Amino acid sequence: MEAFLESFLGMDLETVGKILVQMLQTSLVTLQLFFFTLLFSLPLGLVVALGRMSRFKPLQWLIRAYLLVMRGTPLMLQLIFFWFGLKLGKYGFSRMETAIVAFVLNYAAYFAEIYRAGIQGVPQGQREAANVLGFSKSQTFFRIVLPQLVKKILPPMGNEFMTLVKDTSLAQIIAVVEISALASKLQNAEVSIVPVFIAGVFYLIMNAVVSKCFSTAEKKLDYYK
Amino acid sequence: MAESVLSAENICKSFGQNEVLRGISFHVNQGEVLSIIGPSGSGKSTLLRCSTLLEKIDSGRIAYGDLLMAEGEKGGKAQYSAAPVLQQIRRKFGLVFQNFNLFPHFSVLRNITEAQIRVAKRSKEEAESVARELLQKVGLSEKENAYPCELSGGQQQRVAIARALAMDPDVLFFDEPTSALDPELTGEILKVIRGLAEEHMTMVVVTHEMAFARDVSDRVIFMDGGLIVEEGDPREVIENPKSERTKAFLARFHQV
Numbered sequence: 005m006e007a008f009l010e011s012f013l014g015m016d017l018e019t020v021g022k023i024l025v026q027m028l029q030t031s032l033v034t035l036q037l038f039f040f041t042l043l044f045s046l047p048l049g050l051v052v053a054l055g056r057m058s059r060f061k062p063l064q065w066l067i068r069a070y071l072l073v074m075r076g077t078p079l080m081l082q083l084i085f086f087w088f089g090l091k092l093g094k095y096g097f098s099r100m101e102t103a104i105v106a107f108v109l110n111y112a113a114y115f116a117e118i119y120r121a122g123i124q125g126v127p128q129g130q131r132e133a134a135n136v137l138g139f140s141k142s143q144t145f146f147r148i149v150l151p152q153l154v155k156k157i158l159p160p161m162g163n164e165f166m167t168l169v170k171d172t173s174l175a176q177i178i179a180v181v182e183i184s185a186l187a188s189k190l191q192n193a194e195v196s197i198v199p200v201f202i203a204g205v206f207y208l209i210m211n212a213v214v215s216k217c218f219s220t221a222e223k224k225l226d227y228y229k
Numbered sequence: 230m231a232e233s234v235l236s237a238e239n240i241c242k243s244f245g246q247n248e249v250l251r252g253i254s255f256h257v258n259q260g261e262v263l264s265i266i267g268p269s270g271s272g273k274s275t276l277l278r279c280s281t282l283l284e285k286i287d288s289g290r291i292a293y294g295d296l297l298m299a300e301g302e303k304g305g306k307a308q309y310s311a312a313p314v315l316q317q318i319r320r321k322f323g324l325v326f327q328n329f330n331l332f333p334h335f336s337v338l339r340n341i342t343e344a345q346i347r348v349a350k351r352s353k354e355e356a357e358s359v360a361r362e363l364l365q366k367v368g369l370s371e372k373e374n375a376y377p378c379e380l381s382g383g384q385q386q387r388v389a390i391a392r393a394l395a396m397d398p399d400v401l402f403f404d405e406p407t408s409a410l411d412p413e414l415t416g417e418i419l420k421v422i423r424g425l426a427e428e429h430m431t432m433v434v435v436t437h438e439m440a441f442a443r444d445v446s447d448r449v450i451f452m453d454g455g456l457i458v459e460e461g462d463p464r465e466v467i468e469n470p471k472s473e474r475t476k477a478f479l480a481r482f483h484q485v
Contacts, residue, residue, distance in 0.1 A: 132283055133330035137344035137396060138319040147343070151334045228333045229378040 014196050023190055027183060027202050034182045034206075037100070037172045041107040042165070048108060049115025056120055067116075074113035080174050082106050087178040103175040111168060118160045122153035155225045162218035166211050183207075232259040233294070234321075234400045234431050235280065240289035241303060242272075242279055249275045251455035252289070257400055260429040264442035264463065267452035268478055273435045276452070277404050280433075281324045282315060293321045293399070320349075323393030327405040329385040331377040331392070337364070338373040341392045349396060356395070363391035367421055383414030390421055400431040407438060419445075439482040443467045451475045 010016050055067045083106045086092050092102045126149050134144040176185035183203050190199035235257040242250040249272045265273045278284040286307045291298040296318050301307030331340050338360055345356035364370050367387035377385055407415040419441050426445050442449055449466045451459040459466055459475045470476045
């Protein structure tokens, strides 16, 4: 059995074990990038969405420009721009922190548009009913609009989260060693496809978890229409 | 003379080039039921929306008792009172919408308690006891844990009425409260409003239910083209209209 596996994988199991340990450690980098991006981009996206819907025209135009640039250019180029163009490293940012900044700004743009669609999808009558009952603007937003918005935006948000899992691999362009970068390094060193395969399985598992979280959340909010 | 809850003078309102209200004056007295009838597009709903701060008037004057909502010369721009005054005014009225507009993510009970707790600052216990009392009144006691999507249109509208009543308004506005309902469900809503009228709740009802306007209200206003065409005793206006326009509008009703 062991012999069969070793010949199938093209390397001895001890090496496979070493690779696996190394990759699991590096997966923390990927997870870090994923969670920090969400931590900042989810609230920032909401602020951007509100700015985009502002009646104050200059703000609206500024945000439109931001959305166009962030969504209209590749995230990979944005990463290069922040590291090699703005040289954030000179201001004390690590490569990882620079990657987080670029990811946050990029994903906030996508989230903003999803939030905006959600906010506009909550019927005007809901706001009017709240207004007549005397709710303040912030009460109306946080108690009436936001809960209904969350339900509406879950499916598109699920898409974005899964894309983000895979997009973390782009951070290697500014030499953040995350799981894909390590996989291709090991692929060259070991002359084997096994590390790349392991990386693939890692992404798959992570997205399976993301997907499960979203379907659970959708079920939880199924009690109303 | 009865105390005036709401008085409106010479209200004008346009949407772009479209003049919807062209100088409307009316008042609502304590304890009376006022029906507003008229064809679609005559400005009835806009009048209600202006009275409930959902739309802003261009000119004229609206006041609730001694609280001034807005005032402005014709051709100018009406000045609205400061936000705290407007908030005080919001506590004076309630509004029941054509489409109910219940909060779908709240249970029936929470639909009725939320504003009491957040706006009127009542305790949860007090708010819930008020809500239960009102649910009993509209005949929905057993539905307090249901969600709006589980109710029929008529039941939703009764919850909406309870939600508005919970805030103890001086006057309750109804914007075509039965227009989204079939005739059977219409009856149950009209019964509730009739019950409120018997308790001398002050109400302004925009409606297409002529028989209801005639039998329940103390006064009827007939509107057309942004103006009040006729106003007075409901039997007089509906059975025996003076203006040609009112006669033409009511002809269909009198045929059946």
